[in-house]
Amino acid sequence: MKKTVRVIGAVIEDEQNRILCALRSPQMTLPNVWEFPGGKMEEGEKPEETLSREIFEELGCTIKVDEKMEEVHYEYPDVIVHLLTYKAKIAEGEPKAKEHAELKWVPLQDLTSLEWAPADVPTVKALLTNVLNA
């Protein structure tokens, strides 16, 4: 049976309504696609704790976690990912790509120009819906 992993992703927005997008490196599983920074939930963690820990490990900064966005189950060839996304803001520090190939701040309306990890598409769509209804 395929393993299911619980993954938490941060939709980090800045003052200019840009979203921090992270490119998975060629060495990672699911290489060369864009994702929301974050990672796998560990035993006994709350989603907000996972997110703060992963963001500090991956980007070297702290965040303030805001409301939950989307909950997506996506079946990859080798694994089922249960992805929860949360809105967040940078609290302290400047995000740096410690593990990713690249980081970039992308305006909401340009998010669809990136090739996203398939599990992330519903969150990207929800962000665009918010723009259209603004």
Ligand SMILES: Nc1nc2c([nH]c(=O)n2[C@H]2C[C@H](O)[C@@H](COP(=O)(O)OP(=O)(O)OP(=O)(O)O)O2)c(=O)[nH]1
């Ligand atoms: N962090 C993150 N992972 C995502 C997103 N969308 C998505 O499908 N994933 C997948 C990729 C991985 O299979 C898993 C997250 O694992 P991770 O970020 O801890 O990945 P990892 O490379 O350290 O772990 P591994 O899969 O190599 O064991 O979820 C996303 O937006 N953010």
